[in-house]
């Protein structure tokens with residue numbers, strides 16, 4: 228019985244941690260060139276479906292936080308992809 232209770236508790240923790248999360252990106256996190264390259268790929272593949280690929284220089288670092296928090300859910304990015312796209316954009320926006 229104990230085992231059943233334990234696995235139930237574990238299962239709920241798992242469900243909660245893997246549930247839909249709000250994509251909260253509030254600043255830079257990734258800096259390695261692989262992650263930035265991955266961010267670029269996600270950006271180029273996900274952000275041109277509804278409009279032209281935006282110019283990374285369009286926004287400064289603060290501006291991209293706001294715009295991406297509106298666009299990442301539209302592009303159905305998970306938090307990690309959202310973060311990598313953000314880090315890529317601020318690595319090339321020259322602001």
Ligand code: HEC
Nearest residue numbers: 270273274275276277278281285294297298299301302312
């Ligand atoms: C499902 C469609 C859709 C996808 C996918 C999408 N966008 Fe948008 N985007 C819009 C619409 C609609 C607008 C105009 C209305 C608005 O600004 O909310 C817009 C406007 C913008 C703007 C101009 C407004 C501003 O704040 O500068 C930028 C920049 C932008 N999107 C960037 C992105 C990026 C980056 C991605 C990829 C993460 C993305 N979009 C993915 C629909 C989308």
